[in-house]
Amino acid sequence: MDPPGPAGPSSSAPGGDAQAAQHHVQPLAQAQPQQQVAPAPAPPPPQLSRYESQKRRDWNTFLQYLRNHRPPLTLARCSGAHVIEFLKYLDQFGKTKVHAAGCAYFGQPSPPAPCPCPLRQAWGSLDALIGRLRAAYEESGHPPESNPFAARAVRIYLREVRDSQAKARGIPYEKKNRKRKQPAPPAPGEAASASSSAAAAAREEAAAAASGGDGSSGSAAAVAAPTSSQAGGSGGTTAAAPASKSRASNMGSAVRRHYFH
Numbered sequence: 001m002d003p004p005g006p007a008g009p010s011s012s013a014p015g016g017d018a019q020a021a022q023h024h025v026q027p028l029a030q031a032q033p034q035q036q037v038a039p040a041p042a043p044p045p046p047q048l049s050r051y052e053s054q055k056r057r058d059w060n061t062f063l064q065y066l067r068n069h070r071p072p073l074t075l076a077r078c079s080g081a082h083v084i085e086f087l088k089y090l091d092q093f094g095k096t097k098v099h100a101a102g103c104a105y106f107g108q109p110s111p112p113a114p115c116p117c118p119l120r121q122a123w124g125s126l127d128a129l130i131g132r133l134r135a136a137y138e139e140s141g142h143p144p145e146s147n148p149f150a151a152r153a154v155r156i157y158l159r160e161v162r163d164s165q166a167k168a169r170g171i172p173y174e175k176k177n178r179k180r181k182q183p184a185p186p187a188p189g190e191a192a193s194a195s196s197s198a199a200a201a202a203r204e205e206a207a208a209a210a211s212g213g214d215g216s217s218g219s220a221a222a223v224a225a226p227t228s229s230q231a232g233g234s235g236g237t238t239a240a241a242p243a244s245k246s247r248a249s250n251m252g253s254a255v256r257r258h259y260f261h
Contacts, residue, residue, distance in 0.1 A: 005180065018092045038258070051132075054084055054132060055132040055135065055136050056136075057130050057134075057143055058129060058136065059132075059133065059136040059140075062086060062133060063075070065086055065089065066078065066082075066137070069082075075142075078148045078150075079148050080148050080151030080152070080153040081149065081153065082132075082148065083148050083149055083151065083154050084128075084153065084154060084157050084239075087121070087126055087129075087130075087157065088219075089128075090121050091118075091119075091121050092116075094119045094120040094121035094122065094125075095119055095122075096119060096120050096121065096122040096125075096165070097116065097117055097119055097169075098117060098118070098164075098165055098168050098169065099111075099117045099168045099169065100117050100121040100168070100250070101168075103115055103117050105117075106167075107167060107170045108170050109167075109169060109170040109171060110170075112239060120165070123158065123161045123162040123165050125241075126158060126161060127158055130149050130158065133149045134147055134149035134150050137149055143227075174256045
């Protein structure tokens, strides 16, 4: 009988294999790099409209003008006078020919030859610029009561620019009054033809009633005669006479039939 040999790996405890397997698997799991999920791309910003883009550029230009002002000027201290200075500063970048009072082409819309008169900002461009800056000022969180672009001095300046450019360039700026369209009255010929047709219809009714031969038809014609005279004007008076004559003749014939037959 062979003596029992030394205990091998198979004679170890049941939990030994699981610990050994975990010991071998754990380094493999640690060796694998963890996969990182990439963040979703941010949605693109909404595209601004042409008006909003132009308003933002105008607002940045005005703020840059305040920073370059001598002495430097803040937005809180800005007034209508500073806005007018800004508009005059923009005249050097204008493209509209405004003739001087002594120019030979003063007041001509289309001058035949060039002249040395300077270029200015057109009144329409300045008016639209002030409107955009006034909206941008309130959208930036400032109260409307302190809006320098809505000052009375700025409105007066724009009105003077409009009038002076209208005289220099020969372009009138007049408001068009919209009048309501009223129905045209009927022509005299149409009214006369309508009255004559009504009178003719009244005469036909009176003649048809007279040819009936009894008293009821004559009375109906007599009642219809005043109505036709009101509708037809002067033609209705001529139709009343035959109706009265037919009524008298019908009454006479009825009396003769009563007493002589």
